[in-house]
Amino acid sequence: MPTELFLGGALVTAFVLYALFGGADFGGGVWDLLASGPRKAEQRALISKAIGPVWEVNHVWLIIGVVILFSAFPRAFAVLSVALHVPLTLLLLGIVFRGTAFTFRAYDARGDRVQRRWGVVFSVASVLSPALLGMCVGAVVSGDIRVRGTVVESGFFAGWLSPFALAVGLLALCLFAFLAAVYLLAETREPALQEDFRERALGAGVAVFLAAFGVLALAREGAPRVWAGLTDSPFALTLHAATAVAAVAAFGLLLTRRFWLARMAAAAQVGLIVVGWAVSQYPYLVVPDLTLQRTAAPESTLRALLVALAVGAALIFPSLLFLLRVFQSSPRGASR
């Protein structure tokens, strides 16, 4: 297999992990914003307890993805930075305010009002950031970003404001909220609180279904090439089938209150959606002008990067497992 495919795989892996971990963090912020009912305070406490030790780690996957992109596919990074300058800048502001507000809230315990103010910043940024992320993805697959040579010809607003991109943004938001609700279920043993998040997970699951349907409906117009990729190749169809199975399983497990397994199924569902997106746009990094192969760095760089990634993975994954072991409640304890 050519080296650039390995690095393309690493890029997709980073995005899958960012969706599974960072995405769930964003979702936590959504539920912080939507906390309601008699256990409002407990819901927020649970969210902040679950996110506290891990948010910085979860967030690093994005940086890993960006670094792989600019080291291994520098041309694509440059083009995306120009074409998506506006939404990426807004996304960055969201990330800055989200992270700092979360930390400031934790260390600025002067009373409910101040805490709540930071909480609002945190949760609003948590809603806007994934939507912008989704809009960027929508623009990349739409085919509206046009490049000649190395010059972006389609301007600075192409693609990311289309109905299709907005629908992808909404889908990302719903997916992350769904993921977060399912994760949070397995983080508490309080039956009432579990019931709260079970309701939210089911509601968000329905929203995911509707948003996905919307994306699909708009894709034929909004992203013709990817639409073809989504529907034609047998490999893509297998992926979609697997995604559907995971989605149905997650729903079933939620209904039957097997929360730990539901968490696995929801994670599989989200991971498969990201992989499905990547597969359907292959071999393009930016549809339809930049391919993985055309934008790849020279072989010497790709090899060095692979070695660096292998060394990095050997350090990162054991320490990550250690972190999760320290902070995640045990599967048996939580699902009761």
Place this chain on the structure above:
Amino acid sequence: MDLLYARAQMGMSLAFHIVFAAAGIALPLLMVLSDLKARRTGDADYVALSRKLAKGTAILFAVGAVSGTVLSFELGLLWPEFMGTYGEVIGLPFSLEGTAFFTEAVFLGIYLYGRERIPSGLHLFSGVMVALSGAASAFFVTLVNAFMNHPAGFTPTPGGPVNVDPVAAMFSPGWQYQVVHTLLACYQSSAFVMAGIHAFVLLRHPGATFHRKALSIALPMACITALLQPLAGHQQAEHIAREQPAKLAAAEGLFETQRGAPLTVGGLPDEESRTTRYGLEIPRGLSLLAFADPNAEVRGLDQFPRDEWPPVLKVHLAFQLMVGTGSLMALLAVVTLFLRWRHKAWPEGRRMLWGWLLCGPLGVVAMEAGWLVTEWGRQPWIIRGVMRTADAVTPVPNLAVPFWTFTLAYLFLGAMVVFLLVRQVAGTLPGNEEPREVSHAH
């Protein structure tokens, strides 16, 4: 105009990030040192101190993490031609830095939240890992800057780099001088700020034991780094004199190539008249310092085309500021260590405390000034001799908008961080102490 805004935004983001990144490297070490001291002495104050430092680290690391994310995107958002063309040459240290950042975040999470959940030895190990990965990420990121100052590991062609050797690019000539100088600056700036804060409290509350102990943790690091830094800076300057003569000439305000060049202290260089006025000149000083030979020839700005001059006044002033503050800090360190040797205890006289209070911010000032010297001194190049900054900038218009937005956001965040840290320190004032958790007996 947009080039100026792009440079201003990058500069502002980096100036902001550097302070937090430096704290993210140095505070974990100070935190581990107090932890170790607590284990050795069983002293509750050191336990409390390591907890305070952990909280400070958490706040500063969070801001450093998000402002670092901003920078990784800004490389492309502001300089797409640079990253699009040379990302493949210099991506390797960035990806290693990503790994280091990852382990730092993991172990910081464990250290901050895991105190009650894991055995104390493992807890301390996590702290050590935070300190080590922080240093590693500064190491890798400085390698990128060294490459921009002295590109290596590829053959430039009009169509972009060929014969790319990413490892040679990562270790470009002179990397070791810049890395040592930068790492020392991180430890020095944070140790001086910490010493300044506790000296301030001790001036108002003499005999506050917690703060005396805190000072005794900060002072050794501050003194050692302040004394090593002039040596490291000198090595770096020698390297620059050989390899980046335009930068040295600008830093020294030296317009004419000469043998036995004088060292100019202070002074205002004027690019129009090509003279540096009002400076104190030490005869042959520059030749001696830069080439260890009082008669050595030092190349002046006249050796370079006018359009390849760095902004001489700015580079010179930043350089003077760095050297001046560095010398003051070294002097204070000498006095402190002398008193320490004479009295067998860290000095606590009011005059010394005032000294530490007034010098507290100087480490940060010197670090920012030194970074400005290297960045302004490289202009007009983004990669020296290979790509001009003006050719790297994004075609996106209206860059004033993101510049002002991020400036306001960072001003606000900076003010919040100061406010939160003040509150953390206020909680330790005599009579104000928060109820202490019972410390584990050892």
